Amino acid sequence: MKLLISLALAAATFSLPAWAGDADAGKAKAAPCSTCHGAKGISTLNEAPNLAGQPEIYLIEQLRAYRSGKRQNEIMAIMAKPLSNTDIEDLAAWYSSIKIELK
Ligand code: HEC
Numbered sequence: 001m002k003l004l005i006s007l008a009l010a011a012a013t014f015s016l017p018a019w020a021g022d023a024d025a026g027k028a029k030a031a032p033c034s035t036c037h038g039a040k041g042i043s044t045l046n047e048a049p050n051l052a053g054q055p056e057i058y059l060i061e062q063l064r065a066y067r068s069g070k071r072q073n074e075i076m077a078i079m080a081k082p083l084s085n086t087d088i089e090d091l092a093a094w095y096s097s098i099k100i101e102l103k
Pocket of ligand 1: 034037047048050059063073076079091
């Protein structure tokens with residue numbers, strides 16, 4: 001019985017993705033990003049890519065890479081530097097949750 005319970009708990013833990021951002025929190029944190037990436041992740045600045053609908057894990061990896069300097073860009077290095085892992089996960093959850101339609 002004890003074993004069954006611990007197996008069930010382990011399964012519940014592993015069924016969650018390793019990242020679990022909060023899209024609502026991310027939306028609130030995205031205010032400074034919207035200047036370039038748009039209020040809904042569709043860019044308002046020509047050089048800035050659209051973020052809406054991009055895969056969550058991709059956005060997390062890019063933001064971590066800007067923060068560490070692995071991916072170099074003057075603007076994004078400044079923007080990513082103060083972000084915590086939770087901030088990055090929340091921001092990625094928000095932008096990836098925006099539905100885009102292709103025509
Ligand atoms: C002053 C304009 C500006 C602001 C503000 C800004 N960005 Fe960016 N962002 C850019 C530009 C320009 C690029 C493209 C950089 C490159 O070539 O690597 C970029 C790239 C990115 C990428 C990579 C996208 C891809 O498709 O690879 C992500 C993710 C991103 N920004 C997230 C954010 C987040 C989150 C914020 C707010 C914390 C933010 N940005 C604020 C200008 C901005």
